[in-house]
Amino acid sequence: MRAVDECEDGPREGKPSPEKRSQSAAGLCIIKAPIRSDVAARSQKLRNYRYLARRPTWLSYAVEERPPAPTLLVLGLQHAGLAIMFMIYPVVVAQELGLTSAETSGLLASSLLAIAIATLLQSRQPPMGSGELAVLIPTPVMLPAMIQAGSIGGVGLIASMTFILGLLESGLARILHRLRRLLPPEVCGVVVFMLGVSLASPALIRFTGGTLEPLHRTSVDHQHLAVAGATLATMVLVAIFGRGALKLFALVFGLLVGTGLCLLLGLFEPMASERLAAASILGLPSLALPTWKFELVLLPLFALMAIVNSVDNLGVLVSIQRLNDADWKRMHLRSASGGLQANAVGNMSAGALGGSAMGVSSAHVGLSFASGATSRVIALAAGILLLLAVFMPKVVTALALIPPPVIGAIMVYTSAYMMVSGMDLILSRMLSERRIFTVGLSILLGLSVVLLPGVYDNLPPWLAPLFRSELAVAALAAIGLNLLFRIGIAQQASLPVPMQVDAYEFAQSFLGRQGDIWGARREVIGRAAHAAAETLETLREHGLAEHEIELGARFDEFNLDVVFRWRGRPLETPAERPDFDAIMDDDQSFARLAGFLIRRYADRMTQRSEGESQRLTLHFEH
Template identity: 45%
Template sequence: MARKPSNIIYSAPERPPLTTLVILAFQHAVLALLFVVYPIVAAAEAGLSFEDTQVLITGCVIFMGITTMLVCWPRTGSGVLLVQLPNPMHLPLAVQSLGLGGPAAYAGTSVLTAFSQLALTRFMGALRSVFPPEVCGVAVTMMGVALAAPAFRRAFNLIEESGGAIDYRYPLVSFVTLAVIVALAIFSRGMLRLFAVAIGASLGWGLAVYYGLTPDHPSFEFSALPLVDLPNLRWPGLTFSWVAVPVAIITAVVSAIDMLGTVVSMQRMDDADWRRVDMNTAGRAIRANSIGDLGAALVGGFASASSSASIGVAFATGTTAWRVGIAAGLMVLASAFSPRLIALLSIIPSSVIGAILLYAAAFLIVAGMDLILSRRMSDRRIFTVGLSVLAGLAVAVLPELVEALPDWMHPIFESPLSVATGFAIALNLLFRIGIRQEASVPVKRGDNAFETATEFLERQGDLWGARRDVVAAAIPLAAEAAEMLLDNDLATGDVEMRAHFDEMNFDVSLLYNGEPIEVPSLRPSPEALLGDAHEVARFVGYMLSKRADRLVLGREGERQVLTLRMEH
């Protein structure tokens, strides 16, 4: 069981009370449904008919709910709270394929994208070195940066042409909503904090109504819409275009990276002792997402992805319980049977949505920075992170750079998240060249073993990017072991201190010529420290075995080997 952080009220395996669970799930479901704007934009850009647009949206909502349940359920997915929303990464793919061949072409390319994502999950274990914490941290940070632009556009009502003038009622509503959410998240406890987003959004909606910022005459009549009706689904057919194949594969890779980033964020939020991403859990989550996208494609729907915005809601409410995700998925699924409910959600004030997105963006940016700085930063890692973030910001603040590229490259470079993460992966692999995963230093009689261990292990920890707390814990253990071998004449000559690192373990081995030490299973008495050298060695060896994650004794040729293993 992971140790629950102090700011989490209901962790992943916990069961909130029924009333609390329903209200928390309702917040996530409403937030997810707000983002049906993505398939609506894609349909409008492609010039789809009203009926085809309804099929695209309905299929998206149904499988958004089903996929949320698959991704959240521990047996099929991540076992943490990851609510799906329409996948913004699919917008370029949807616009291009819908324009080329209508719903059948989009369905075909979506099927290809889903199978490409499934193929990536076969290599999740091998990809651990490709996605160290600094790369995942860049992805999480840029997820927040990517949310900032749509958040501010909605907060300042810059979605449509405004003639260059800003109506300050919109930012007033947004920042009042944001201030209420932040104040409740920081200063309140219990139920008020749990429902911070719902309370803030409700007050913001009321303020928007007071200022007249909601549409008086929506483009549809509520009375003409049925309250409950069967979903409008149909087989779209499948056609493939070679022109869309590169975009489909790129979309699969970027979506998988985005999914990995959300899994990392939730795992880190849920575990006070978080060390590294659980790639098996991430693989299950990506597989569940791919299966959901495949189902959506076969009924003419739009693809979904884990919601980075919902991570901000989870942080605000202090809840990562996967049961909340199951309930939210059921609510989203049920909403597909109520055209009137979906229509109501479509008129939630844009400024209120902007406030929620600003909260989520702020959390993700800080969470990504914290993830990056969880490792010791060598020059290589500093430039990996810095150059990658700059690359992502370049396409965010200078869109003309993307416009200057060939059309087929636009889907790759128009997303700050995909650009920054791609650069981070490439630079991480490039800067690994020339780094040996093993190094050693001699410890001689008369040397200060603690100074030698500190200088050696901190240097190697910086170079390898090991966790700060692991290196700090290894230094005194390695120094005590070296002193024990030299001061008690168990080593007949110098001792070689050897360090080895992979993403799983940080090992420090001491190699020496001399007699092997014995590590007792029961704690020796303190009087052993007053005995001969072998008794002292037994006592020190026992204490080392309790402080290291594992103590291994062995031989290498004619030398004895004592290895201290620290799990990483």
């Protein structure tokens, strides 16, 4: 006899029905799409996933639903406006490279046009688009690599390497299913942490207004430091103490405070007001198509950054998928691959136009949650509005004139956020000795670039640019050490359970140890250990197992199976809860109740009986 049973997780709490408008004390508001009365009846098969998704009850407009035109316009304006605020990152690159105001305006216009194209593509169904509300922004992930390329060959080299970045990302999107094993969370965490470290030096220089020289640093510009400190304090305070939608616009408030102080203290560049006044409200963009340059020595660095940027985008795309599916358990590869392809086309467009590298925005995921609308048509509206912004030279000029102290504060804010995000990723799984050394040695090797200047100067010329970047050294070390330390890790294990041992202590010890070795998620191991202990107790208390029970576990990156083998009677696991009166009168009914509860712990359950040999498998999605 063989029976296969499946069960879902227990009830999930949905977000409370949103009000039509959420307003902060400062008067900033997020327009929320109105809740319609037929929410429960609109679960539908999402064509881009090819699976039946359960629609979250708190959504006003799900991914395949079209809001009315006025609501669509307001929602699109919110997303387009937030994206324009992140045009600060190309300004960072321009100021680091010492570009003129005209060159900065050209970089911004090209970046805005490429972002509009990619956002429009994201609204399409796979394979060229995620079919989701995914908005693109210039990504801070690529800042160190872009600055390094620009310092070697100017905007022409940035453009060519950004185009190559897009080509590499397109190739990675086709082998998406293989990336997860190569880049587990601790490796991704090291990369994100070192991204923050690599931004720290230029961020602190701009924050303090000082300059770095080989043996000393000049005195700090106190006006510069005061403006940067006020800008950073504003962003931090809004992020910590802001309520609802206000938290999403921490960068905007910091930008406004810093710019206002610069106006009062006269820290804008000369002729800035004249340039802004001279720029027309509407007009053709000042695109400066680049003359491509190419440096073979930068290819390894940008190949590595293509992996890093793809992993970062995958994390955001998964967050978007979770908003649209109340029963989400794992990444839907077709939609994610389409999202990476759209991002790749955006980076190739940026390379052709002379713009900045881009990525999917996590801030816009928060905006979608706050507004209660994830319709992919909103991405279409936002993309069109961003396209229109390209033809507004005054907007582009204003972005190009953001003063250095404000840039420094935003860079410090970004650096700190990335370092903590990297730590969070590293600690998202249980750390064994293998993972501790993978993380620790990788970070130390990355810091060696900063702590031991010149240590890699004698490397071959084609390797030198890669080893001038602390980020690249740490990422290569983390990937290599992860592959090396995987040698000898068994992906399955089992132990007999002595009859007198405490079931809870044994299950926690066995699964905790194996989860530590395999690097499983803590919450999954916790669920599995609780279910295993309950199962062992039930088999013993109701005399179902005649001898010792064997407890085993199998693991891969996607699944954890807990397996019980014993000789005796099978465990009954009914789909319906036994009647209360029957439970009180009949011991077998009580055993069936225990079986009913056990099947609710797991995502899926399989039971096989062959004579007196029993096998029960509890499956957990990972």
